[in-house]
Amino acid sequence: MRHSPAGSPAQQDSTGPGLREAADAVLARLVGVEGARLRTDQWRAIEALVAERRRALVVQRTGWGKSAVYFVATALLRAAGSGPTVIISPLLALMRNQIDAAGKAGIRARSINSANAEEWETVRAEVAAGDVDVLLVSPERLNNPEFRDTVLPSLAATTGLLVVDEAHCISDWGHDFRPDYRRLRTMLAELPAGVPVLATTATANARVTADVAEQLGTGTDSAEALVLRGTLDRQSLRLAALRLPDAAHRLAWLDDHLDELPGSGIIYTLTVAMAEEVAAHLSARGHRVTAYTGRTEGADRQAAEADLLANRVKALVATSALGMGFDKPDLGFVVHLGSPSSPIAYYQQVGRAGRGVEHAEVLLLPGAEDEAIWRYFASLAFPPEAQVRQTLDVLAAAGRPLSLPALEPQVELRRSRLETMLKVLDVDGAVRRERGGWTATGRPWSYDTERYAWVARQREAEQQAMRAYVTLTGCRMEYLRRQLDDEQAAPCGRCDNCTGHRFPADVSQAALDAARGELVRTGTAVEPRKMWPTGLPATGIDLKGRIPAGELAEPGRALGRLSDIGWGNRLRPLFAPGTPDAPLPADVLDAVVTLLADWSRGPGGWATGAPDAARRPVGVVTVASRARPQLVRSLGEHIARVGRMPLLGAVTSAEPAPSRSNGARRVRALYESLGLPEETAALVRANPGGILLVDDFTETGWTLALAARALRRAGADAVLPLVLAVQG
Known part of the structure; x- marks a missing residue:
């Protein structure tokens, strides 16, 4: 044209x-x-x-x-x-x-x-x-x-x-x-x-x-x-919520009832780990489903979208990465395995269904892990004023554009959060993005404390609204429309509360047994860090580029992810704020033993006669925990006792590393804080072979990387990290 x-x-x-x-x-x-x-x-x-x-x-x-x-x-x-x-x-x-x-x-x-x-x-x-x-x-x-x-x-x-x-x-x-x-x-x-x-x-x-x-x-x-x-009513949608006893029942419910839902649809989860876990289980149970997350490659996303559009799959198991803009008029259902933190976000996602059909099912299956996930994402909000001012001061002092890798070691923010903050400051006129990085403009800028506090309160109110939605006895569509200030909101006459028609809560024993087997299955890979963060030399730490092979950790294992619906639900309470430190429960210790057995028999495992004998663990070293010393000690002692290996000691820490800082700041703090006592180093040298490095959880992998470096430099032939949980 x-x-x-x-x-x-x-x-x-x-x-x-x-x-x-x-x-x-x-x-x-x-x-x-x-x-x-x-x-x-x-x-x-x-x-x-x-x-x-x-x-x-x-x-x-x-x-x-x-x-x-x-x-x-x-x-x-x-x-x-x-x-x-x-x-x-x-x-x-x-x-x-x-x-x-x-x-x-x-x-x-x-x-x-x-x-x-x-x-x-x-x-x-x-x-x-x-x-x-x-x-x-x-x-x-x-x-x-x-x-x-x-x-x-x-x-x-x-x-x-x-x-x-x-x-x-x-x-x-x-x-x-x-x-x-x-x-x-x-x-x-x-x-x-x-x-x-x-x-x-x-x-x-x-x-x-x-x-x-x-x-x-x-x-x-x-x-x-x-x-x-206009009115936000969607006359094709039948909204419902179903509270089930635990994650196994929710997974079994999907297994039993997915094929009963009309047409093809979307199963939304709150995290990438959940989406991948659920998709793998349902696929293994014979369902035509595909995972779709922010981690899915572009070509695979397009293929998944095409398969759903053509009804070649029953469902995409997706995060919010499949959200705005996906257009399939005949989408027959949307199921949420876990509750979004906002009624507005929830309404947007369920709006994918029923655009070109007379009837579509919308079901919420809330979970025990929902609020912990809400808290995690809430922690990524706009940073406090002190951190913003620190970033502006660093940019002003530089006198030249600083790239994110160059700026990151000098501030207390991770790269993704730092970049988001800089984009806001750019629009506010305080910084400018140029070729080569970011610069401070020198223009006056004020931290809108009142606005950010109001936004935080709004998020809390939205979370409370979603809690209320789960237990609601009135019309669900009317409730969502009122949350969006739809003045024409009225009872829909279609939702489970309006009609009294409920989804059945029953699950078959076979599906429940399979779900429980999936959720108690142990083992999540812990990939070792292979490159030092950029910018460390500028902080006085002479580490850069690729980590030398002689200082690397081996690929490790974790019992589970804190964000998944299996071991995550079991482990999360152990790490919750206010939980008293104590030795690990017997069921968790037993699961760790199972994990170790599976690991040893897996590809390249030391029980398979693999040629790399250096990987065979001959001793256990823990990472001393300031927050949970009894928990970590009980884990290390149990592994040593069951594995008939000596407990050689612990990597110690003078002070905790900042948990929310970026990689360079965290490595700098760990470099100055972590230590390997001489008596532990001597025992490592006296026991040549692999070392099982035991910690409670890992989030960034840098504690394991620095501890492995210290052990390798002390004479360990290999360091195999073993943790209870992976954050994220």
């Missing part, structure tokens, strides 16, 4: 009945239905964008047809001579769906995102030539220095329509705030007068709606943004 020449009939007819007829004609091509007509609010939004050149916010339920608004508006604006539409879109799945949908209406769409870097130059040339009607851009591109400085200005100057999809991400009042979206303020401010802007979302309460509408006014003195907010 090319520009119509100036003065063409299409350009002249920008209002009145002719525009409505043209809009309906585009819709008919888009949906493939002759005679299709726009909804009242769809037409009102298009009219505001095309005829009035306004800025509009559309808050409508999933499946309402928000994409039709911007595709129809694009066709009309392009026919009238406007430049291409730019859509800021958060997920690759959404981009793929949108490009396919646009083609149905003769609209040529292209994308610029992290997955197609090799196409960027071609796409830019096509945009410059006028051959692209819609350009989809991932939000992280907005914070890329080259894109921001060279591409964004030209886009802002030539775009005919700016669309912000999933616009609740703009607002840090919302459940899914994304700092990259804040860069949109810059683009909004630089748009020429009269360029329409459309923001869309299905999940925004009143406060988020007001915040987004206010931000849409950036850079304009015109009338306030038009807000079109």
